[in-house]
């Protein structure tokens with residue numbers, strides 16, 4: 001009886017510990033690194049994809065955008081629509097000015113601006129999320 005209780009308690013503690021670790025590891029990334037970075041890049045050496053390449057995204061992290069909701073939006077699109085800047089049928093559309101997207105799976109996510117002509121001028125980003133890190137590495 002006592003052994004069973006101890007075992008269940010240990011199990012509970014381990015589950016709780018992993019839950020805390022999972023929460024504390026999740027990060028929020030402000031896309032572009034600053035609150036007015038969701039815009040047409042000012043130069044070819046300062047693009048959103050260069051920002052993305054300099055960061056490591058993991059499952060459970062979130063992307064956050066800050067922008068003027070009257071002028072811009074964030075569209076999640078397929079790879080094909082990203083490449084052609086086709087904004088006619090996005091997977092998801094966000095236009096609240098303060099958008100958060102949780103990266104729930106590994107792999108590539110494609111986002112483009114919903115503002116007229118902005119994607120063509122480089123207001124777009126690919127975020128590649130790494131496979132879940134094994135905790136014993």
Ligand SMILES: *[C@@H]1O[C@H](CO)[C@@H](O)[C@H](O)[C@H]1NC(C)=O
Pocket residue numbers: 084086087088089
């Ligand atoms: C954009 O995507 C829609 C839906 O997939 C498609 O019907 C349309 O032809 C595409 N437009 C262009 C310019 O490729």
